[in-house]
Amino acid sequence: MARPRTTSDEAILEAAARAIGRHGAQGFTLAAAACEAGLAAATLVQRFGSKRGLLLAVAAHSARTVAVPFERARDEHPAPLAALHAALETLASGVATPHELARSLGFLQLDLTDPGFREHAAEHARRMRQEIAALLADAVAAGELAAGTDVAALSRAVQVTYNGTLIVWALSGDGTLAAALRDDLAATLRPYVTDGGKA
Structure with a gap:
């Protein structure tokens, strides 16, 4: 009889993502992921086949779970704009230094x-x-944003702001990423925000 899995694939993928954050995609190894997950590297080979297989699984998991910070933010912040700020800050929370962003860009x-x-x-x-x-x-x-706001265009602008802020902050080194993200997102939204949407 096969032995039951004591560590879920999701837990392994989250551990692998942490290892990638520490070592970057180029320096990432199955051994590093296994150490982070508390497993033997051979276990990862059995489940994912290779380093590339594990990296692809991490990428797929990231795409599947990107909505989670938004769902949590909705639960914690009744106001939609507050939820948006919170969700994007959560997405960026794994980056505390320019070096950490550089490791993430290796995945890019x-x-x-x-x-x-x-x-x-x-x-x-x-x-x-x-x-x-x-x-x-x-x-x-x-009523936080003006009636008639082009949501499709503004959502693209917000996404561009998020990604652009990561790069500019890493290059400038000014303040924290969370503060930079709050300021830049507020600037992008400002032309559309009504009095009801202002804090």
Whole structure:
């Protein structure tokens, strides 16, 4: 009889994501992921086949779960714009220093050059845009954003702001990423925010 799995695939993928954050995609190894997960590297080979297989599984998991911070933010913040700020800050919370962002950007190289990774990255971006658009639509309905706001265009602008802030903050080194993200997102939204949406 096969032995039951004592560590779920999800727990392994989350451990692997932490290992990637520490070592970058280039320095990442099955041994590093196994150490983070408290397992033997052979166990990861059995489940995922190879380093590439595990990295692809991490990318797929990231795309599947990108909505989770938005769902939690909705539960914790009744106001849609507050939920949007909270969700994006949570997404960025794994980056505390420019070096950590550099390691994450190593994964972006895979996303841009390998069709298998690109598919998951595109799905991640699409789902993230959907979640942003849903909160912006709720903000319009709640009177936080002006009636007639082009939610599709603004959701793209918010997503561009999020990604752009990561890069500019890493280059400037000014303050915290959370503060930079709050300021830049507020600037992007400001032309559309009504008196009812102002804190």
